[in-house]
Amino acid sequence: MKLPLKWLKDYVNYNVSHDEFVRRMLLRGFEIADVIPEMPNIKNVCVCTITNIEQHPNAERLRVCDIDIGEEEQLKIVTNAANVTVGCQVPVALDGARLTDGMEVKPTKMRGIMSYGMFCGGAELGINDVEYEGAGVDSVLILNERHPNGQRIQEALGLDDVIFDIELTPNRPDCQSIVGICREAASALGQPFNEPVIERIQGEGNADDYASVTIDNPELCPRYCARVVTDLKIEPSPKWMQLRLKLVGLRPINNIVDITNYVLIEYGHPMHAFDLACVEGGHIIVRNADEGEVVTTLDGKDRTMSSDMLLIADPKKGVGIAGVMGGENSEITANTKATLFESAVFIPSNIRHTTQKLHHSTDSSARFVKGVEAVNAEIAVNRAIELVYKLGAGRVIGNMIDVCAADVSERNAIADCDHINSILDTEFTAEQMCSLLASINIPAVPEGNKLNITVPHFRTDIETGVETDWDIAEEIGRLYGYDNIPSTLMHGDTFQGKLGSRFAFEDLVKDTMVALGFMEAYNYNFTSPQEYEMLRIPETDEKRLTVRIRNPFGEDQSLMRTTLIGGLLRTMLVNYNRKTGVGRFFEVGNVHFNNNSEGLPEERKLLSFICFGTNENFFTAKGVIEQLFNVLGVENARFDAGGGEYFHPGRKAIISIDGDVIGELGTINSKVQKAFGLPSYSIVAELNFDKLMNHIRAVRKYRPIPKFPIVQRDIAIIVDKDVAAQNVIDVINSAKVRVIIENCRVFDVYYPTEPGDKGIPEGKKSMAFSFDLRSDERTLNDEDINQAVKAILKTLKFRLDAELRS
Amino acid sequence: MLDELAKIRENALARLKGIKTEEELDALNTEILGRNGALTAILRTMGKLSPEERAELGKAANSAKQALTAAIGERRSSIAELIESVKNERERIDVTLPGITGTPMGKLNPLTTVYREIRDALIGLGFTTFEGPEIEYDDYNFTKLNLPLDHPARDMQDTFYIDEKTLLRTHTSPCEARALMTLEPPFRLVIPGRVFRVDEPDASHSPVFMQMEGLVVDKDLTFADLKGTIDTFVKAVFGENVRSRLRPSFFPFTEPSAEVDISCTICGGEGCSSCKGTGWMEIMGCGITNPHEIENCGLDPKEWKAFAFGIGIDRVACLKYGINDIRLLYEGDARFLKQL
Numbered sequence A: 001m002k003l004p005l006k007w008l009k010d011y012v013n014y015n016v017s018h019d020e021f022v023r024r025m026l027l028r029g030f031e032i033a034d035v036i037p038e039m040p041n042i043k044n045v046c047v048c049t050i051t052n053i054e055q056h057p058n059a060e061r062l063r064v065c066d067i068d069i070g071e072e073e074q075l076k077i078v079t080n081a082a083n084v085t086v087g088c089q090v091p092v093a094l095d096g097a098r099l100t101d102g103m104e105v106k107p108t109k110m111r112g113i114m115s116y117g118m119f120c121g122g123a124e125l126g127i128n129d130v131e132y133e134g135a136g137v138d139s140v141l142i143l144n145e146r147h148p149n150g151q152r153i154q155e156a157l158g159l160d161d162v163i164f165d166i167e168l169t170p171n172r173p174d175c176q177s178i179v180g181i182c183r184e185a186a187s188a189l190g191q192p193f194n195e196p197v198i199e200r201i202q203g204e205g206n207a208d209d210y211a212s213v214t215i216d217n218p219e220l221c222p223r224y225c226a227r228v229v230t231d232l233k234i235e236p237s238p239k240w241m242q243l244r245l246k247l248v249g250l251r252p253i254n255n256i257v258d259i260t261n262y263v264l265i266e267y268g269h270p271m272h273a274f275d276l277a278c279v280e281g282g283h284i285i286v287r288n289a290d291e292g293e294v295v296t297t298l299d300g301k302d303r304t305m306s307s308d309m310l311l312i313a314d315p316k317k318g319v320g321i322a323g324v325m326g327g328e329n330s331e332i333t334a335n336t337k338a339t340l341f342e343s344a345v346f347i348p349s350n351i352r353h354t355t356q357k358l359h360h361s362t363d364s365s366a367r368f369v370k371g372v373e374a375v376n377a378e379i380a381v382n383r384a385i386e387l388v389y390k391l392g393a394g395r396v397i398g399n400m401i402d403v404c405a406a407d408v409s410e411r412n413a414i415a416d417c418d419h420i421n422s423i424l425d426t427e428f429t430a431e432q433m434c435s436l437l438a439s440i441n442i443p444a445v446p447e448g449n450k451l452n453i454t455v456p457h458f459r460t461d462i463e464t465g466v467e468t469d470w471d472i473a474e475e476i477g478r479l480y481g482y483d484n485i486p487s488t489l490m491h492g493d494t495f496q497g498k499l500g501s502r503f504a505f506e507d508l509v510k511d512t513m514v515a516l517g518f519m520e521a522y523n524y525n526f527t528s529p530q531e532y533e534m535l536r537i538p539e540t541d542e543k544r545l546t547v548r549i550r551n552p553f554g555e556d557q558s559l560m561r562t563t564l565i566g567g568l569l570r571t572m573l574v575n576y577n578r579k580t581g582v583g584r585f586f587e588v589g590n591v592h593f594n595n596n597s598e599g600l601p602e603e604r605k606l607l608s609f610i611c612f613g614t615n616e617n618f619f620t621a622k623g624v625i626e627q628l629f630n631v632l633g634v635e636n637a638r639f640d641a642g643g644g645e646y647f648h649p650g651r652k653a654i655i656s657i658d659g660d661v662i663g664e665l666g667t668i669n670s671k672v673q674k675a676f677g678l679p680s681y682s683i684v685a686e687l688n689f690d691k692l693m694n695h696i697r698a699v700r701k702y703r704p705i706p707k708f709p710i711v712q713r714d715i716a717i718i719v720d721k722d723v724a725a726q727n728v729i730d731v732i733n734s735a736k737v738r739v740i741i742e743n744c745r746v747f748d749v750y751y752p753t754e755p756g757d758k759g760i761p762e763g764k765k766s767m768a769f770s771f772d773l774r775s776d777e778r779t780l781n782d783e784d785i786n787q788a789v790k791a792i793l794k795t796l797k798f799r800l801d802a803e804l805r806s
Numbered sequence B: 001m002l003d004e005l006a007k008i009r010e011n012a013l014a015r016l017k018g019i020k021t022e023e024e025l026d027a028l029n030t031e032i033l034g035r036n037g038a039l040t041a042i043l044r045t046m047g048k049l050s051p052e053e054r055a056e057l058g059k060a061a062n063s064a065k066q067a068l069t070a071a072i073g074e075r076r077s078s079i080a081e082l083i084e085s086v087k088n089e090r091e092r093i094d095v096t097l098p099g100i101t102g103t104p105m106g107k108l109n110p111l112t113t114v115y116r117e118i119r120d121a122l123i124g125l126g127f128t129t130f131e132g133p134e135i136e137y138d139d140y141n142f143t144k145l146n147l148p149l150d151h152p153a154r155d156m157q158d159t160f161y162i163d164e165k166t167l168l169r170t171h172t173s174p175c176e177a178r179a180l181m182t183l184e185p186p187f188r189l190v191i192p193g194r195v196f197r198v199d200e201p202d203a204s205h206s207p208v209f210m211q212m213e214g215l216v217v218d219k220d221l222t223f224a225d226l227k228g229t230i231d232t233f234v235k236a237v238f239g240e241n242v243r244s245r246l247r248p249s250f251f252p253f254t255e256p257s258a259e260v261d262i263s264c265t266i267c268g269g270e271g272c273s274s275c276k277g278t279g280w281m282e283i284m285g286c287g288i289t290n291p292h293e294i295e296n297c298g299l300d301p302k303e304w305k306a307f308a309f310g311i312g313i314d315r316v317a318c319l320k321y322g323i324n325d326i327r328l329l330y331e332g333d334a335r336f337l338k339q340l
Helices: A005-011 A018-026 A153-157 A178-189 A239-247 A255-267 A348-358 A363-370 A374-391 A417-424 A430-438 A468-480 A501-515 A529-534 A565-577 A618-632 A670-675 A689-694 A725-734 A782-800 B002-018 B022-033 B038-048 B051-090 B110-124 B152-156 B174-182 B223-238 B291-296 B313-321 B334-339
Strands: A002-004 A031-037 A043-055 A063-068 A075-079 A089-098 A108-110 A113-115 A117-119 A162-167 A212-215 A223-230 A272-275 A283-288 A294-296 A302-304 A310-313 A318-321 A339-345 A395-404 A411-416 A444-447 A450-455 A584-593 A602-612 A637-641 A647-657 A660-668 A682-688 A711-720 A740-750 A764-774 B135-137 B166-168 B187-196 B208-218 B244-251 B254-263 B280-289 B305-312
Touching: A002 A005, A002 A178, A002 A239, A005 A162, A005 A178, A005 A239, A018 A031, A018 A162, A018 A178, A043 A153, A075 A113, A075 A117, A178 A255, A212 A223, A212 A395, A223 A283, A223 A374, A239 A255, A255 A272, A255 A363, A255 A374, A272 A318, A283 A339, A294 A318, A310 A348, A339 A374, A348 A363, A374 A395, A411 A417, A411 A468, A417 A430, A417 A468, A417 B223, A430 A444, A430 A450, A430 A468, A450 A468, A468 B244, A468 B254, A501 A584, A501 A602, A501 A618, A501 A689, A501 B110, A529 A670, A565 A584, A565 A602, A565 A682, A602 A618, A602 A689, A618 A637, A618 A647, A618 A660, A618 A682, A637 A725, A647 A682, A660 A670, A660 A689, A682 A689, A711 A782, A725 A740, A725 A764, A725 A782, A764 A782, B002 B022, B002 B038, B002 B051, B022 B038, B022 B051, B038 B051, B110 B187, B110 B208, B110 B223, B110 B313, B174 B187, B174 B208, B174 B291, B208 B223, B208 B313, B223 B244, B223 B254, B223 B280, B223 B305, B244 B280, B254 B305, B280 B291, B280 B313, B305 B313
Parallel strands: A212 A283
Antiparallel strands: A002 A162, A031 A162, A043 A063, A043 A089, A063 A075, A089 A117, A108 A113, A223 A339, A223 A395, A272 A339, A283 A310, A294 A302, A310 A318, A411 A450, A444 A450, A584 A602, A602 A682, A637 A647, A647 A660, A660 A682, A711 A764, A740 A764, B135 B166, B187 B208, B208 B305, B244 B254, B254 B280, B280 B305
């Protein structure tokens, strides 16, 4: 919302600095984003008096002028302007000056003589006769009155106003108008608000003889006010009006169109003026458009309507898109003789829908979308008629045509002062509250501890019902100043703050990953269908049950991810390309599965990580998981061959704990690696966060340290090359022996380089294991040990056809 | 014999001075004091002497032996000292060479660090963590929060929709509805999470970002309590010297609503380019929970009061670390992460 200071001064005594005004408005809830000076692009242009003019010795068309800019020394300006004379005052752009087209002025030698600046005309200053009489001349602007030499040109031209650019919150559509925002400004300035009084013009004859209005669909158009003016004299609007329109960024067109725009700015209500001769029978019909009906709008574009859009029509054709733009066929032209002013209320949702569907919004539609109200519709049309009358733009006919389904009766609300005080922690009396409300034109009278409030028509945000006390509390708080309300500590019950276990677990997981050398990534939740192809995820895989976003940025961000792997591969690529030298990244994040016909998609939290680089291999990544499990207190984890298609078929493992599958780990398939553009392999793991959390040891308990010594034994065996180490360990642990076998681990694997190498037959390999033997009752003797080892070897032979390697 | 003894002694002491190694020392020791040593040989001849001579020679020989033993011992320790110092010198290192670690530590994303700081500050004020789903019902995200269909304020938050009823939550506030509907008041909750808005990514916008909501529900809560809580919280997160101020604003789910400004963390409130010369920085929104929301969630707004505030973690991270492009938080560039 743009508020020119000059306009504000029409209604309010402006008695503070701009900074103070900005501050006060901010503390009332109106943020002034910018204070824009008039002619903001013009810099270092000032008034000068020409004291001497001589012919340029080297150029017939140039003259050399001495000028006085109020300083001791006079400057020389070389000009080709023919209209300057000695003694006249003109604008001069000095060294470093900026002109409206962004041009910068520098001293220049012109045919051998230095010119220390340049005289300016209206064009260079971006103004014409509207702003300043004589600025329209296609030459240097000769100032009409005497000004001090050296004065800023903006001041000399009387164009030194400022415009406040105010950001409005959506609850205050009434402040989308000069009148509305000035009402608030007056209160902020502590000054009375001189609200404009509209003179209601009763015209000659009867408007019904010229025009009529029918609303087919009052749910979408609760009110339509119209007034008729004949014998139009279409001409430019007066300069004061043009100047104001230009100040708020509107282009003056002609008196009738300018009046509608002026009222839009002044009262915030969008209006339209039809050429009445182009409205068949003068009959305006507000109806839903026919599907596919085409309306050519004022901007010359054909707009195809759909049946859910509201059309302004006459009995034969559309003449405008309701709330968006008028039709070209009924536009005000130089030949228009009679007009119908439309001031209507359209429902925001419908206008929003129409603008979105047509991809076309206007100043008017923006106002309708924010919400307009029915009483203001009437005020606006009568203000337009008053302007027509005052400007002598035509003959006003009869009175207002009004089709109104809206409730325009006065709204009354009762507010409870005690409750308001209890919300704010204040101690206002009812009278004090009434006087605060009066400052923003909300009439209220005290009735005991209650306020009887007449809600002004423009305050659509104030409810009469449940919310009244809170609404009024906000007004009271705002007017009193939030700064003046005390700051207290909450009383009542004390609370024990708590970090929930899932949050605490996440902290632990993340801290451990960081300790293990990983950087934390946060990738967007969006992914593309193509990424699933790149990851070679089969159509039937659960990961394909993606949730699709209806209105994504594009197809490549249209799905909610079901795995974090794609994101990590992309993170890795970024780091590889930028040579950051880091190859370990992890992410803890949610994925979503479209596997739930009832209710919300399943949300699953995952922990995933990637290892990349020459030092990394399957086992370094597996080591990370083992370390993590160790810190988390997860026991009995197993890694068995298997896992997703994105892995190397021979280098992937499914991770389970106590038989519950919690994730997978593997080297990325070389095809996937190439699809993502990575130059060499990486290892990736993905774990289900909540399943992992279920398997942490909830209670940690001390287990006695073995009293009797542990005997460590190593064995080397020869087995089929496909036998997994875990398999052997399982067999060793299952051997029936009288002693305790613990801590079995593999420490060497040897594949023969050629058949019979080191006595290992073809198709076999050698593996060496180490395990601990002990008893809880006594120190083991040789016999115990030998017997145990023998039993283990026997079991290995029986179950795996394993031979002791000699 | 006495002369010979004296000669042996003098000679040995003289040679001792030139000895540089333990081996030479051992050899000298054997040569003089060993079983077949020169001094031992003299002592062996004593049996042939008269008792007087024997006593005299014995005394002299013992004194010589003691003196030589002591001198050799002394020499031995000085040689050891020398060897040690040579060794130490040889082992001298350049202590400015870098340390060695197995795998260097990784780094948390600043979003996590900042989230934890804010969260823990609130836990200190008696808040408990709470969470809700990222894909949410329209009803919880909007309608229950006093944003009925076609409410103009829905335009404030451009929404990614899944279907008619489901969307990517645009704020953490739907968790307020979930809490109000499921928990027994009174309570104080801190609710962190990812939220989503249709904002093309640029230096200050991200379609995915982190928010944290505070919600307090109790019988007797005032706007002054909200101010006090915000002030305490701001000091805990940004430092004791940082001031806060509330100014009127609008959110459909609060009434009265306020925007929270903090005194500029760069200039301390003097006014600088970071705060556009105002001395204040906008940090979050807050307010007394709208009675419609309380009612929509099944509580009586006359009985239960509530206030809420929502803070953008990304924004705080950017302010705190002077990050000028929010996209850095989501890019995963290790050079960025390492710095913070």
